[in-house]
Amino acid sequence: MAFPVDLRRCQVLGLAGTACLALGGETAGALPVADLLHPASAGAALGLVGVYFGVVLLIAAWLLLGRLVRGPRPPAPRALLLSLAVWAAPLLIAPPLFSRDVYSYLAQGAMVEAHMDVYAHGPSRLGGPLADEVAPLWRHTGAPYGPVFLAVAAALSGLTRGELPAGLLGMRLVALAGVALMAAALPRLARHSGADPCTALWLGALNPLVLLHLVAGAHNDAVMLGLLGIGLLAALGRWPVLGAVLVTLAALVKAPAVLGLAAVVVLQVRAGRSPVRALVPTTVAAAATTVAATAVAGTGYGWVGALNTPASPQNWALTTLLGRATRALLEHLGSSLAPLAVPAWHALGIVAAVTVIGLIWLRLRPRPVYALGLSLATVAALGPAIRPWYALWGLFLIAAAAPTTSVRHRTAAVTGVLALCVLPSGGPADTGQLVLALSGGALAVVVLWQARQADLAPVPGSAA
Numbered sequence: 001m002a003f004p005v006d007l008r009r010c011q012v013l014g015l016a017g018t019a020c021l022a023l024g025g026e027t028a029g030a031l032p033v034a035d036l037l038h039p040a041s042a043g044a045a046l047g048l049v050g051v052y053f054g055v056v057l058l059i060a061a062w063l064l065l066g067r068l069v070r071g072p073r074p075p076a077p078r079a080l081l082l083s084l085a086v087w088a089a090p091l092l093i094a095p096p097l098f099s100r101d102v103y104s105y106l107a108q109g110a111m112v113e114a115h116m117d118v119y120a121h122g123p124s125r126l127g128g129p130l131a132d133e134v135a136p137l138w139r140h141t142g143a144p145y146g147p148v149f150l151a152v153a154a155a156l157s158g159l160t161r162g163e164l165p166a167g168l169l170g171m172r173l174v175a176l177a178g179v180a181l182m183a184a185a186l187p188r189l190a191r192h193s194g195a196d197p198c199t200a201l202w203l204g205a206l207n208p209l210v211l212l213h214l215v216a217g218a219h220n221d222a223v224m225l226g227l228l229g230i231g232l233l234a235a236l237g238r239w240p241v242l243g244a245v246l247v248t249l250a251a252l253v254k255a256p257a258v259l260g261l262a263a264v265v266v267l268q269v270r271a272g273r274s275p276v277r278a279l280v281p282t283t284v285a286a287a288a289t290t291v292a293a294t295a296v297a298g299t300g301y302g303w304v305g306a307l308n309t310p311a312s313p314q315n316w317a318l319t320t321l322l323g324r325a326t327r328a329l330l331e332h333l334g335s336s337l338a339p340l341a342v343p344a345w346h347a348l349g350i351v352a353a354v355t356v357i358g359l360i361w362l363r364l365r366p367r368p369v370y371a372l373g374l375s376l377a378t379v380a381a382l383g384p385a386i387r388p389w390y391a392l393w394g395l396f397l398i399a400a401a402a403p404t405t406s407v408r409h410r411t412a413a414v415t416g417v418l419a420l421c422v423l424p425s426g427g428p429a430d431t432g433q434l435v436l437a438l439s440g441g442a443l444a445v446v447v448l449w450q451a452r453q454a455d456l457a458p459v460p461g462s463a464a
Contacts (some may be wrong), residue, residue: 007075052439182226
């Protein structure tokens, strides 16, 4: 007997999950410094259990909704968008979750508004209570973001006058606007790629990573992906120059989106233009947009050098892990080459990424949206730093253009694992916190199992 699934059940279960996330975040989230609790306190412990209880409920709701989408009577795209709105609603008023990056955004916006060089100096130069909210690791580091995002952050700083609650809400609304653009682009990108629009929405917009990190975490990756998505839509239509402009704006939020310009060129060639007639206008539009956006933002071109902003030494990117292991081995052997191990692996990662991306485009040039998704996934996987939300760079477009069900299944599996990888405070985990997180997740599994057993139990008095 199958476990009964319907849209309303999925919506309610997902809403319960995000509500638990929001409530748990009140004591265990990435709170302002004045509100932080000691991790060993009862409030922080209960909040951590509640957050992971909610994460598992949300993942379960998403998987059940995926089963419904693949069923004989899938919900319409409008119903899926309603589900996204329902699930996101509690997170709009929750404290920041899973990262303190949003505080960096606000501090950097205030620096730009104060005419400080945000690429030469970290938020410590700003000083004051807003700089104190930035994670210590990044207080003395220049911004790694492009002028478009910094202009948005500066405008928000001016509107909110440096008030932290208003700034946090404003930055979350900016991220939500990016998610809305992603959701608007996905169905049309899917139709162009021969994929199912509903499946694309389920995998690319209702994905738990979108809710946990783009909405709850208010990451600017949402703006990058939203602009990238509508830029590709413009290039698919009759406005390839507008597409190049929008994709360039996405790259001026975060640099990886620059790969989207290759898709813009390929889409024009597929539409019948010669390679030269496709490449020249795209290049001119990208250059003009870069100059104009940088001039309007007033940040100068320091963002070019900021692309080398150092990665956190604690990050768990593949090349960083291999570099650390190599360094430890060389130190054990007494070699003077030990300090070069991590930079060498980072360089090898870049070379490997360029090679893989070249092979992807050679093989998948007829499928530019899918090729771009795989390329962005490669950048995230082989880059010097990785965070769970970086997976969304490629996942967004893979959701729109995945050619087979098995690709979507593997992508969904990666989502489920990454959704469980970060503490709600955004900090490193100790053994006690891991136990609490596992307890919250296990409790959710027990509750879901009991609910399933209750649904499958025969009704008293019914026919055998």
